[in-house]
Amino acid sequence: MVSVGLLPVLVVSLLLFTIGVVGVLVRRNLLVVFMSLELMLNAVALAFVGFARARADMDGQVAALFVMAVAAAEVAVGLSLVILLFRTRHTTQLDDLTMLKG
Amino acid sequence: MELVLFVLFSGAALAAAGVVVTRTRPFSAAMALVACLFFLAGDYVILQAPFVAALQILVYAGAILVLFLFVVMLLRLEGDEALPRLGPRQAVGLVLAGIVGCASVAFAAFEVSGPFPETGPLFGTADALAATLLDGRNLLALEGISVLLTTALVGAVVLGRKEL
Numbered sequence: 001m002v003s004v005g006l007l008p009v010l011v012v013s014l015l016l017f018t019i020g021v022v023g024v025l026v027r028r029n030l031l032v033v034f035m036s037l038e039l040m041l042n043a044v045a046l047a048f049v050g051f052a053r054a055r056a057d058m059d060g061q062v063a064a065l066f067v068m069a070v071a072a073a074e075v076a077v078g079l080s081l082v083i084l085l086f087r088t089r090h091t092t093q094l095d096d097l098t099m100l101k102g
Numbered sequence: 103m104e105l106v107l108f109v110l111f112s113g114a115a116l117a118a119a120g121v122v123v124t125r126t127r128p129f130s131a132a133m134a135l136v137a138c139l140f141f142l143a144g145d146y147v148i149l150q151a152p153f154v155a156a157l158q159i160l161v162y163a164g165a166i167l168v169l170f171l172f173v174v175m176l177l178r179l180e181g182d183e184a185l186p187r188l189g190p191r192q193a194v195g196l197v198l199a200g201i202v203g204c205a206s207v208a209f210a211a212f213e214v215s216g217p218f219p220e221t222g223p224l225f226g227t228a229d230a231l232a233a234t235l236l237d238g239r240n241l242l243a244l245e246g247i248s249v250l251l252t253t254a255l256v257g258a259v260v261l262g263r264k265e266l
Contacts, residue, residue: 003218004108004148007211012112012145014203016119021199023123025192031128031174035135038166039119042142045154051210053149056219058234061151061226065235068161069247073254075166079173080261086177 009050017043030082030092034075041071108148115141128179132170139163150226 016039023036045064052060086092118138125131139162146155188196224230235244 004105005217007207008105008108008112009145009149010207010211012116014207015116018196018200018203019116019119019123022188022196025196026188027123029128029179031170031179032123032125032131035122035128035131035170038135038162039122039138042139042162045158046142046145049146049149049151049154052151053218053221056221056225058225058230059240061154061231062234062240064146064151064154065157065231066243066247068157069251072161072166073250075169076254076258077261079169080258082173083176084261092177092179 004053006050006054009053010047013043013047013050016040016046028094030085030094030097033094034078034082038071038075041067104148108145111141111144111148115145128174129171132167132174135170136163136167139167150221152226153228153231154226 020036020038020040020043023039024033027033027036045067048060048064048067050060052058052064082092085097089097091097115138118134118141121134122131122138125134139158143155143158143163146152146158234240
């Protein structure tokens with residue numbers, strides 16, 4: 001039986017993170033930017049779980065749980081901000097949200 | 103066998119992630135994100151983290167994605183944007199980030215190389231995870247997370263009120 005090894009896990013994590021970064025940089029819809037952020041968080045969680053397996057140490061899995069909790073908090077606040085923005089500015093396009101631009 | 107499954111799950115997860123950033127309709131992107139999170143949960147099972155995988159499906163693909171879908175439907179967002187191209191500044195940033203990322207992957211894989219070590223039968227179970235979570239080293243972080251979640255809850259309620 002061929003076991004997985006750490007390298008494939010890290011490569012997948014890197015690719016997933018890159019896709020998330022491209023989404024954050026390229027997309028102009030605030031909701032899709034949020035989803036790309038979730039992709040990046042998940043890439044990091046995958047790397048944590050991979051390291052936990054490679055070191056036979058559960059601390060990495062605990063870190064993955066923390067990532068999940070932080071993501072939940074971030075989504076709750078972020079999405080209520082999106083709704084608030086939509087209520088006052090009637091848009092979720094980042095290009096239209098330039099009130100704070102000096 | 104393990105490796106084949108890992109490649110299958112990871113390939114599907116990466117393909118779904120690609121769909122997330124290329125769909126113009128936010129609803130399609132959210133559904134692709136669900137698929138991506140499910141496939142990642144499969145990866146977690148292969149990496150002997152079954153409890154983390156279960157939480158991934160319950161919390162992420164369940165609760166968080168339902169929040170996303172609520173907002174998408176509440177705001178009635180249509181497919182509204184043409185996909186913009188990567189500008190030269192973004193491209194340069196992406197290449198630099200890719201170099202740093204590849205270097206760190208190579209470095210980390212060099213540090214911990216070879217096949218995975220054997221693990222006990224309890225590795226990754228809810229029992230073992232709870233024991234690690236309530237360990238003295240992680241206890242403070244756990245309490246910090248609970249404070250963070252409470253703060254986020256209060257913040258979301260305040261932001262959701264009719265007038266701020």
